[in-house]
Amino acid sequence: MFEFFPKTGILMHMPAVRDAGALLKVIERLHSLKDVDIILENILHEARTFVRADAGTLYQLRDNQLYFAFIENDTLFHRGERENNKYLYTTRSIPANTKSIAGFVAETGQSLLIDDVYSIPGDVSFEFNPEFDRKSNYRTRSILAVPLKDTEGKILGVIQLINALDKTGNPVPFSQQDRLFISYFAQHAAMALEKAEFAKEMILRLVEISQLRDPHESRLHAQRVGEYSAALFDAFGARMGTPLVQRNRGKEALRLAALLHDIGKVGLDSELLSKGDEFSEDDKETMVWHTIYGARLFSRRSSVWDRVAFEVTLSHHERWDGNGYPGHVENIFSDTLKPGPGKTGKEIPLSGRIVAIADVFDALVSPRTYKDPWDEESAFLYIKTKAGKQFDPELVDVFLSIKDTIVSILQNTR
Known part of the structure; x- marks a missing residue:
């Protein structure tokens, strides 16, 4: 019947x-x-x-x-x-x-x-x-x-x-x-x-504004970084025994925050951003500021999402070995700001350590004006070789354990 x-x-x-x-x-x-x-x-x-x-x-x-x-x-x-x-x-x-x-x-x-x-x-x-x-x-x-x-x-x-x-x-x-x-x-x-679709669309519009400055910052890149980050957060939480309800709550906030990881680039000169990876030392010093500008947008930290977005924008270029940026910053609103030494290990917020892996992986497998896309296995191998140096080694291990998930996300958003 x-x-x-x-x-x-x-x-x-x-x-x-x-x-x-x-x-x-x-x-x-x-x-x-x-x-x-x-x-x-x-x-x-x-x-x-x-x-x-x-x-x-x-x-x-x-x-x-x-x-x-x-x-x-x-x-x-x-x-x-x-x-x-x-x-x-x-x-x-x-x-x-x-x-x-x-x-x-x-x-x-x-x-x-x-x-x-x-x-x-x-x-x-x-x-x-x-x-x-x-x-x-x-x-x-x-x-x-x-x-x-x-x-x-x-x-x-x-x-x-x-x-x-x-x-x-x-x-x-x-x-x-x-x-x-x-x-x-x-x-x-x-x-x-x-x-929720309306709210997500508004966030992606902000990404498009960022793209006006930086041609490498696209909706698809932002979406993939958000998806990778959510999947890695959830898998890491499961390994740590974090309850499902708590994992879902954190995953929700991180996915949205990760979409805007590079929103601070709207404060940088478009000519600088169009250089790809050919930066002078002065250029590199200027690039540091996009993490500060991004964090300023979420400095009120009035909600869980604001707090995670603040962490992500400020810390996704920190490195596990302390050679990242912007490091220890006392006042993000200072006009004479001099970024301090990089944060190390678990000084870096978990959200920043996760998005760092997601952002680099997607940059490697994506075409750029200055390079061809890497194949997935080469990108995974690169992430593995940077464990304990650029990236949290435990998070790298979890990331490599969900390769099928990461590849499926990549294939679905190309």
């Missing part, structure tokens, strides 16, 4: 469900988040939790393609692997047309409730693709697919939940109550996502 559910307006009243209080708490938490990826991950995970779905995929709609933003499967992936597995699918996409289940939902704005995907009748436009089941030895049965719509009705993506489970863990169909519940949840989730 399967059912279509037509486009509807906003559900003014929450459906009567036994977990209404829990739903409201999750919605409130979603609206408090600022990072797009953290929101997307929470949307999928919480939707699955509420209706006891074994698996699910969250698609984002871009350029008439549905991209795999997140994928979870409790049967196939151990919970500890969830963070890494999500990136391995981000380079994949499917057309947003009526030939697939998720494509049908994105194209029509209708939700779908399917009891058994292997029994879909032949008189409908969409069909189930069994390729994943064959490759993974998984058995998809029931599916609930719901659109994510912004406040103007534009489709942002699709939540696709797979295999509702009964109390004994056996797959069963999703219920009508499940559909109403997830549809209501999806409306609020889309609002939170829309708000």
Whole structure:
């Protein structure tokens, strides 16, 4: 059995469900988040939790393609692997047309409730693709697919939940109550996502302003540095035994702050920035100031994000061995500032040590007017050789342990 559910307006009243209080708490938490990826991950995970779905995929709609933003499967992936597995699918996409289940939902704005995907009748436009089941030895049965719509009705993506489970863990169909519940949840989730997308776009506009001064500072470079930094922070936190909630909170702030690691370059002369790596000694002394200018923008440190952005902008050029800059600075607002000796080791904030690795790696694998891009393995080897010198050796070890994640991020944002 399967059912279509037509486009509807906003559900003014929450459906009567036994977990209404829990739903409201999750919605409130979603609206408090600022990072797009953290929101997307929470949307999928919480939707699955509420209706006891074994698996699910969250698609984002871009350029008439549905991209795999997140994928979870409790049967196939151990919970500890969830963070890494999500990136391995981000380079994949499917057309947003009526030939697939998720494509049908994105194209029509209708939700779908399917009891058994292997029994879909032949008189409908969409069909189930069994390729994943064959490759993974998984058995998809029931599916609930719901659109994510912004406040103007534009489709942002699709939540696709797979295999509702009964109390004994056996797959069963999703219920009508499940559909109403997830549809209501999806409306609020889309609002939170829309708000976060707007905030991220404003940050990226600042990056574009920086690009007017420095042609090497692009949106894609900034986004990759943010993604690498978040992945490294999370993997390092997992190794240290940091609780997931705390890791997510820190990862959210660091990803956004890392986007603006070089925003201080707006205060430098564009002629200087266009020189690439051919700097005189005077030029090098001037370049130090971009860390100071960037830190000044976030000097109020009135929020967690401000504090992390202050650390990142000021310290991402520090070196583990103390040969970085700007070093110990007493007053970042002094016009006669003379940067002190470089900070060493763990004097450098963790956020700065992480972004230092992410920034250099992406600079190596990116084309520049003064060099060709390095291949990934050569860049990883360079990072490894600088452990204990330029970079925190423990962070380098973690970075090299998540190579697949880093490469997936790179491939998805080129």
